Amino acid sequence: xxxxxxxxxxxxxxGKSVYLDYQATTPTDPRVVEAMMPYFTEKFGNPHSRNHPYxxxxxxxxxxxxxxxxxxxxxxxxxxxxxxxxxESNNLALKGVANFYKDRKNHIIxxxxxxxxxxxxxxxxxxxxxxxxxxxVQANGLIDLKQLEEAMTDKTxxxxxxxxxxxxxxxxxxxxxxALCRERKIFFHTxxxxxxxxxxxxxxxxxxxxxxxxxxxLYGPMGIGALxxxxxxxxxxxxxxxxxxxxxxxxxxxxxxxxCVGLGEACEISEKEMAAETERLKMLSDRMYGRIMExxxxxxLNGDKEHRIPGNLNLSFAYVEGExxxxxxxDLSVSSGSACTSAxxxxxxxxxxxxxxxxxAHTSLRLGFGRFSTEEEVDYAAERIIQEVQRLRDMSPxxxxxxxxxxxxxxxxxxx
Amino acid sequence: MSYSKELIDHxxxxxxxxxxxxxxxxxxxGLVGAPACGDVMKLQIKVNAEGIIEDAKFKTFGCGxxxxxxxLVTEWVKGKTVxxxxxxxxxxxxxxxxxxxxxxxxxxLAEDAxxxxxxxxxxxxxx
Numbered sequence: 001x002x003x004x005x006x007x008x009x010x011x012x013x014x015g016k017s018v019y020l021d022y023q024a025t026t027p028t029d030p031r032v033v034e035a036m037m038p039y040f041t042e043k044f045g046n047p048h049s050r051n052h053p054y055x056x057x058x059x060x061x062x063x064x065x066x067x068x069x070x071x072x073x074x075x076x077x078x079x080x081x082x083x084x085x086x087x088e089s090n091n092l093a094l095k096g097v098a099n100f101y102k103d104r105k106n107h108i109i110x111x112x113x114x115x116x117x118x119x120x121x122x123x124x125x126x127x128x129x130x131x132x133x134x135x136x137v138q139a140n141g142l143i144d145l146k147q148l149e150e151a152m153t154d155k156t157x158x159x160x161x162x163x164x165x166x167x168x169x170x171x172x173x174x175x176x177x178x179a180l181c182r183e184r185k186i187f188f189h190t191x192x193x194x195x196x197x198x199x200x201x202x203x204x205x206x207x208x209x210x211x212x213x214x215x216x217x218l219y220g221p222m223g224i225g226a227l228x229x230x231x232x233x234x235x236x237x238x239x240x241x242x243x244x245x246x247x248x249x250x251x252x253x254x255x256x257x258x259x260c261v262g263l264g265e266a267c268e269i270s271e272k273e274m275a276a277e278t279e280r281l282k283m284l285s286d287r288m289y290g291r292i293m294e295x296x297x298x299x300x301l302n303g304d305k306e307h308r309i310p311g312n313l314n315l316s317f318a319y320v321e322g323e324x325x326x327x328x329x330x331d332l333s334v335s336s337g338s339a340c341t342s343a344x345x346x347x348x349x350x351x352x353x354x355x356x357x358x359x360x361a362h363t364s365l366r367l368g369f370g371r372f373s374t375e376e377e378v379d380y381a382a383e384r385i386i387q388e389v390q391r392l393r394d395m396s397p398x399x400x401x402x403x404x405x406x407x408x409x410x411x412x413x414x415x416x
Numbered sequence: 417m418s419y420s421k422e423l424i425d426h427x428x429x430x431x432x433x434x435x436x437x438x439x440x441x442x443x444x445x446g447l448v449g450a451p452a453c454g455d456v457m458k459l460q461i462k463v464n465a466e467g468i469i470e471d472a473k474f475k476t477f478g479c480g481x482x483x484x485x486x487x488l489v490t491e492w493v494k495g496k497t498v499x500x501x502x503x504x505x506x507x508x509x510x511x512x513x514x515x516x517x518x519x520x521x522x523x524x525l526a527e528d529a530x531x532x533x534x535x536x537x538x539x540x541x542x543x
Contacts, residue, residue, distance in 0.1 A: 319477060320477070321454055321455075321477055321478050321479055321482075322454075322479075323454075323479035323480065324427075324478060324479045324480055324482070324483055327419075327424075327427060327479070327480040328427075347454070357452070358451065358452035358453075358454070359451035359452060359454070362451070362454040394433070395430060395433050395475055395476060395483065396475060396476070396477045397447065397456055397457070397458035397475040397476065397477060398451060398456055398477045399477075400435065400458075400475060408451060413449065413450035413451065413452070413456075
């Protein structure tokens, strides 16, 4: 009989949980909050009030913000439509364009790893009679440009491919996709919620026609986003929200001045600091990755190693289940691609799309670093993760079998 | 997910983690679940000449609820006869740990694991 020690959990530090979920949301930069403040209680006017100084000063602030947002993506401020967030922007882009042009073309191409709001909107459009092609991705998470080209027909109206994936951080070849689309006069929409402020973007160089932007992903406030809509050549769309005709008729509703100001300020700050921040995040990410890979065998990075933002590491720890791991590191705020942590018991569809077998999808952790992450936090997190993975592997029958040289795939498991 | 104190205790201080020699005559081994589902439990019992379970060990690949369910079960079977142990129901496990509804299947798997271990033992003894 082989004995084993009781495997108690190690002591955790006191104090607030270490935040490593920057893809879920980011703290609002204090500089952004400061820029927003006057527009709550002093300069509180409705930016559409044309007749008095309260309205004028609010309008001025909104237009300045519009310019800041346009600048970070190489657009003109007339091409920026404010929305409540990237979900609304994605809905507006897809439904708006589809419904406007449906008499001429009715085919849309997107990718299986898109955010739920894009996929769900496409499914909705399918029910309305549109044809949608969902392109697969390669094992590294990137689309195959040849497959995209082959999917294009003379009925193809729109291609929608996200700039950066929220789960695995990979960067799609936007410039190449844009070129293909422009050649065939197909509109190119890209959900850049995770890309704006993280990678350089230029709507003209990349031939982008529509782009979704999210405030709370780049240290701006929650509740605000934008949709870039190209004017030359003109992209028309059918509005989803009817009303006073704001935003050139594309999105009615009083603009929330402080939130617009916040998004604008966040964009300007990110544009200025992008290069330096990218370098710093790369250092943190390499540090975390290096520590973990050095200490633990059988750990896999999900998504292409090169074409990725440095602020994301999605790792699978073989033989250890994700939710179990997260419980053990509950002084770290992270997320997992494990089924147990989603409301359904299905593992992450993004990891599945990479071809990951269920057991590796169940073992994944998504680590997200950002502007306020420190080396100390990274070191602490790496240490805790390493400790917990080792503890759980000691408790895992699958790890035991692997150590004994048993091929787990050869066992006939009884599904329950 | 808000877990009960009992569940967290079993997760942080699991009882009876380990491995017995599965070839031993007095050991019954149950291996249930599937990696694809995210839950695999290995439960082993050592039964003495009087038919009483004198020791139990487990190893689990799974979430906190799965680990806690299997840890609890190894505690419960010790000192019971093989027949008494086979009457342990998943509902008792779920109640003791206050498992949320979405985690009940972990307790079902733990019940399956005991039954599998007992069955393996009985087959070995030619019963």
